[in-house]
Amino acid sequence: MPRRLLLIGGGHTHVEVIRRWGLNPEPDVAVTLVSPDRHTPYSGMLPGYIAGHYSHAECHIDLDAVCAQAGVTRIGASASEIDFAAHVARCGHAPDQPFDVLSIDTGSTPVLAPIPGAERHGIAVKPVAQFLEHWTQLREAARTAPRPLQVVVVGAGAAGVEVVLAMRHRIAGDGGHADFTLIGDGPTILGVHPRRVQQQFMSILQNQGVSVRLDTSVARVAPGTLFLGDGERLAFDEVVWVTGAAAPAWPRTSGLQTDNAGFIAVDRHLQSLSHPGVFAAGDIASMRDTPRPKSGVYAVRQGPPLSENLRRALRGEPLVEYHPQPRALALISAGDRYAMASYGPFAVSGAWVWRWKDRVDRAFMQRYRVAPENI
């Protein structure tokens, strides 16, 4: 009877685990990936896709192709519970998926739950596939509406800033009409970045006509109206949520130890603190000893150590430690082909930074391209 490795979620870490598995498969191990989507987006290129610089294929990894090359079976479903007594993952209408070793890389979604009405009246940037479907409709609406659409983006971190600038760029290029507002609940945009980066992006937003409201929270949402924390109302046609990172409930309700926000608590081996043989990586994991912000950079870097530890867990060997880099390089794009690099206190910007980012992103995607004859 082969041992069973179950991967839940086709995120940035698991694609690397699958690629490495294909290069060097373990004998007598059956590997299954549970993922609702065939195409997994590469977040670094998502703003570029929204802005119209990339095609869908250029910024999405075809999981079926990567799995086929590696001899991994993909089940098109979402995991909703882990039954540790039975050693299976429950996957909605799909059959239960058994495992000996389990790894979870299911990402995060924007924080919406505390804001009444947010889920119903607006669209979150994740799950990405749903957002992109909505984005196509939004572009069409901006082309055909009798007056400029009022578009509000809530969340003024790097993703929110990139998304609002990318949307504005694309709609202007389409000949559409929209007014954009960016809302952040802190005193600045891009809170974790150096002042220079914040100031430069503030002037870019102003030059592009994006109105920015800081120190502003959203208390609740009704159709067409945002009720702000200070009592003011803001009318909108479209609201896009790019607010922080939230965890789903099922890891905690399944009995996995989580942090206070519900992210799976893992040790230096990326192994669950409560369940040996269960691993987690990417946004869904919370590293107890070396906490880091939720960022694709860390998810990508966890690929090699997670891959190694899954093999070792299957063989019953000691695990290797993962030591994350102290900080991550952020390459933040500005809608057009211009970007800023932010690393600790350092920052540089220019069209050349965008070209650099473009090269880095395309090189990443190239790793997961599978020639048709290898599928």
Ligand SMILES: Cc1cc2nc3c(=O)[nH]c(=O)nc-3n(C[C@H](O)[C@H](O)[C@H](O)COP(=O)(O)OP(=O)(O)OC[C@H]3O[C@@H](n4cnc5c(N)ncnc54)[C@H](O)[C@@H]3O)c2cc1C
């Ligand atoms: C607009 C935007 C731009 C960003 N740009 C950058 C950037 O430039 N650099 C950077 O470092 N970070 C960036 N980020 C952050 C980055 O997106 C995340 O940190 C990164 O995606 C986390 O990767 P992950 O592997 O945890 O999960 P993800 O890449 O989110 O993938 C998770 C996968 O799991 C699947 N899934 C979810 N639930 C289940 C389930 N129950 N069962 C099975 N499958 C499931 C999802 O469908 C998805 O395919 C950006 C985020 C946004 C929103």
